[in-house]
């Protein structure tokens with residue numbers, strides 16, 4: 001009886017039909033609407049219907065922030081030497097190789113130099129798709145070099161964070177980066193050069209616990225996840241339900257951890273205003 005049976009071969013489960021439209025449409029994970037990818041791209045990867053800020057890669061970020069999308073990169077030649085020869089499910093060496101192929105970068109960071117409204121600026125942008133934007137020795141050294149350059153040349157510094165925190169495959173070497181970067185930032189502060197943090201989704205762990213929270217001004221994109229430990233770990237430790245919106249930008253702003261939440265389309269203008277504020281001559285005392 002073939003009445004109630006389907007021949008298996010008749011069902012195309014290969015996903016081929018999906019492949020044809022793949023990349024043209026995106027489903028927003030906040031409002032569940034289907035968005036044309038081109039509309040999303042033109043809207044700086046922000047959902048035109050609900051304002052959800054999609055994650056973007058480091059190169060796109062730099063192109064959005066800097067004049068004419070133009071910038072020079074520095075320090076891109078640094079590579080991890082896998083100090084612990086670490087292996088979990090896969091070897092760290094294999095993970096690095098894979099991440100390099102996928103992103104075309106040597107680690108989870110790009111140091112760039114360009115102009116913002118005609119004025120020179122140094123920007124370090126993190127790449128989340130490189131092992132979760134985690135911070136090992138290379139990210140630490142790359143950021144430190146950007147800070148030292150900003151200090152020497154008295155050029156304002158912006159660091160855009162997108163990170164799961166320290167890179168545990170490098171153990172204590174990754175944790176040391178927190179102290180190293182913080183020390184360099186203290187010197188930048190002594191030199192009275194402005195440092196602006198832009199926190200994007202997600203900014204967690206050792207990155208939050210060091211440079212992402214040390215800026216003269218701390219900005220975040222709307223609804224970004226920002227925290228130290230993950231919400232589940234905290235809930236299990238304190239054995240209490242967490243408040244609504246916990247660890248999102250809006251919650252942090254309400255509790256004094258951020259200076260401002262800035263929509264992606266306004267980030268460049270806000271940076272311009274903040275840097276102009278720092279560059280202004282202080283009023284003379286009479």
Ligand SMILES: [Zn+2]
Pocket residue numbers: 028029030031032033047048049050051052
């Ligand atoms: Zn949406």
